[in-house]
Amino acid sequence: MDDFDLIKRAGQGDEKAFKELFEKHKTFVWNVSYRMTYDFDEAEDIAQEVFIKVWKSISKFRGTSRFSTWVYRITVNSALNTLGKAARNESHFDEGAMAHIDTQRFMDQNPEANLAQIEAERILAQLLAKLDNERRIVIILREIEGLSYEEIAETTGAPIGTVRSRIARGRKDLEEMGALMEEIR
Amino acid sequence: MKMEELLENTKRLNAPDTLWQRVEKEMADGAGQVKTPGFMERLITLLANPKPALSLAAVAAVALTLTIRLAPNPEVTIEPIQPDDTIEVNKFIDETLGTMFSYDSDFTLISGDKADNTELTLSEGLDNILWINGGDNA
Secondary structure, eight states, rough: OOOHHHHHHHHHHOHHHHHHHHHHHHHHHHHHHHHOOOOHHHHHHHHHHHHHHHHHHGGGGOSSSOOOHHHHHHHHHHHHHHHHHHHHHHTOHHHHHTTTOOHHHHHOOOTTHHHHHHHHHHHHHHHHHHHOOOHHHHHIIISSSOOHHHHHHHHHHHOOEEEHHHHEEEEEHHHHHHHHHHHHH | OHHHHHHOOOOOOOOHHHHHHHHHHHHTTOOOOOOOHHHHHHHHHHHHHHOOHHHHHHHHHHHHHHHHHOOOOOOOOOOOOOOHHHHHHHHHHHHHHHHHEEEEEOEEEEEEHHHHHHHOHHHHHHHHHHHHHHHHHE
């Protein structure tokens, strides 16, 4: 069954159809939520919020954009809102917490992961933590999720030129910080 | 490890199994869908809960229409100007404007109190002007 039928049926309250849509998009939603926070509990809250928002308003989805883009947009907004709230509440998120990888839970959820991958995730978390939210989200969308510049522009609501410059600056920042980390070691 | 290498080797992570359970639970707990109302539903809602401003505007429009349609249309009769009226009007103009646009003996335009003391009336002033111009032309 294609997305169109699933969306139509889910919009009529069919939970089974919605579950199929969930299965198709859960990896994107989870990866963005997790990599924006590097906190399992917070990422789960964001991902849950995303799917509940989709469920509630799926009957209003008119198909002016692709369904996946619509889900991406909700995910990005939810993640940024959560981080925005966290920034106002300084006792919550901080770079140190974000850069921490809960190795046990990481292994539980990704049994095929090896030590090298965990180490790579730890380095990536430390580097992403240093980027501001706007650069971090575009780097995740481009470099990890593989979205095109056009899709990122549509997802974030930023002009494509802005997206390009944020990605370029984000990459440059990561390179510099990565080099600095190598030197410290 | 170089940055490109790091990003290329980064794998997408599995979503936790508990995620669907949490979503399903919240849906069951009453996260109802927002339904888009159809045309009839919107019409019924509008009629059941009319907004005061809209109602007032509708009543005002009906009242205005009825007033225009039903109010008697008075016919105004315009009587033609009689010769006596023309004389009266000419006299009035002569008396009023004659003092306002009077000329002194040097044919300088004067007005106000000075004009009141001038015996030249408008018609006399005009006669003088016509005479001068006529003289020049001649």
